[in-house]
Amino acid sequence: MLGSLWFFVRILLLDKRNLTMISLLLGMVITGYSWGLKNHLYRQQVTQTTEVRQHVVTIPGDQFHINGNRLTFVGRDNSMHQTVAGMAYLRDRYQVQQLQHSTMDMQITVDGQLQPLMPPTNTNQHDFRPRSYSQGISNQLLVKRIDNIRLVELSRLDVHYYRLLASRYFEHLPSPLSNYCAQLILGETVQQRDHDFQESVRRLGIIHLFCISGLHVSALVAGISLILTYCRITRETSEWLLIVLLPFYAIIGGQSVGLVRAVLMTEAHLIGRKYYQLSALDTWAVSLIGGVFINPWIFLGLGGQLSYLLSLGLQVFPKEWGNFRQSLTLNLLSLPSIVSFLYEVHWLTFITSFVMIPLFTYFVFPAVIISAITYRLLPGLASITNNLLLGIQRVLVTVSACPGMITFGKPPLIVAIGLLLVTCLTIDHHWHFSYFALGMTYLIVFIMIHYQPLGEVAFVDIGQGDSIIIRTPFNRRVSLIDTGGKLQFSKATWARPIDASNMAERTSVNYLKSKGIQRIDTIYLSHHDADHIGYLASFIKNFKVNEVVVPSGMEKQRVVHQSIEVVSKPPIVKPVVANQSFPTGLTCLHPFTVGKGNNEDSLVLWGHFGKLRFIFSGDLDQQGEQAVLHRYPCLRADVVKLGHHGSKTSSNKKYLAALHPQIGIVSAGRHNRYGHPNQETLSTLQQLRIRKLSTQQYGMIRYRFCGPYSYWTTTLKGDELSWTLKPSKSN
Structure with missing residues (x-):
């Protein structure tokens, strides 16, 4: 917006009527186009799950990825006449191997469900929808069955043909050179094996090295111009060739933000040189207007913000500024966006940037491009470049592991x-x-x-599992009840996907960091099921955890120690039984004796926060609930976290009636195979006039309090995801 405003102000100051009229007309066209594109995508969205049968989906050869037996793709649904993002599971190893090495398009005939794109269901969770909208995607296709897979030859007039050729060519390069080529030249996302390096780049706050990676376009233009000069082609002709060819490269390169911006700036510079000399700032404004025209959602992501912001800085910096001052200024410019999206910054960021910016700009980017082009003729050069990249990655991984990460938190938009x-x-x-x-x-x-004055009890939408965050006012005490986790079902080795991140890192870990949390006083694990403790290692790695409390008898189990020993100084594991109280404001009501960490041994915790009394009971069964009630006949609670995700094995009617709760919280996954919450449990809540709040329907559910002041808030209003809710079953 600021760049567009600057451009039009500059035009008006030129006092040229024709240019002003053309500019205003251009602005109206761009605004109308963007508005029309948004409306078109929103009209394409389905509002409920739609069953599809025998739909033929055409998937370009460079638009699908295989991880284990999981196939994700972007393709054209020929029956619906729209582009969809899809996911399917392949039946056998032969199919996986066949598609992994394919150099052809794919047509699949499928049965499945067409659904709207999923919104973020937790506070401050990343929203992936703008990226999908920028690709023309407004729905997702969940494939239940693939009836037929047919490989189709690519047309040589198809841009995907050249992207696929380049992608397969880069796969022959040594790693990580191959990944740099794919990311820089084709705009592809990095491979899973580079997750550690990408995490290091993120931790050090030097992600802008890749956001301004459109700098390699300058190197390409200079190289092509030099070759054309040696071929005795005039400068005028060379410039026209570049003007024509650069847009094709932007398309082949995947239209990544940095690439499109660099191509638009180069085009504006070349065309302006012929007709009207534009300043560097004017070419930047032209690229901004063009970028918004191509992708109206460009500034909703960190990449778009950093790419344009930092390139603006490079245009306006005086030439006499040295690398030191440029590095300082780029870091300062990028900091508001980085803390708004990543919530963290490392104290070594400035030093690392000061070294890496000139290294990447003048050596790494050109070396990567030259090595890729000359690989067949000079494989030794590619090997040298690859070893250099490996060395840089080792240094960055080592530096990022140094203490000094500052969890800043997420500032409000107006503050940013x-x-x-x-x-x-x-x-x-x-x-x-x-x-x-x-x-x-x-x-x-x-x-x-x-130091926010509000405390809170937050029920995280972690899927089919439990994860509850409790923060007292001013973050004096931070505790977590269960971590959530994914139940692992038996799969052959070839079929197991490799996930670089998990649900906790995208939800509860992300949320805590957005609130500036660096430490967790206590993590309470209700019992040993994976959907309650499976993500424990993620919290141990991301936060300083003082202690882990478990029901007595579970403290020596291997699953607990494997998770906490991911750091050099693991937290204390503390076994507990009933009648023990904790500084975090919680009291243990169960188990009464040493157990094995099963459902019947679940930790039951009671606490008073704000004006309300809470009880959290893990997966405790009805017999255990009655035992708790027998031991504490005067027990009362205003809010009950329903046991076992609302299963009928928990939530005994007499138990709930004795507690006199106002609200029952259900933490369960959408489309879960168990049919949680069970209809019998829902009927019990209705009979007792207990209001049900479910993470399935409302996403993250938060109770916020400060002294006598308190209120409830949810991430979703309640009707957004009605299409995800299944009828309850008999579990």
């Missing part, structure tokens, strides 16, 4: 914009006082995020 404006003013004036004012502004925002 304010931080950016203050940063721009600081850079523009370059006074010592202005840098002091900027530092104080960040300090104030940091304190606002870390």
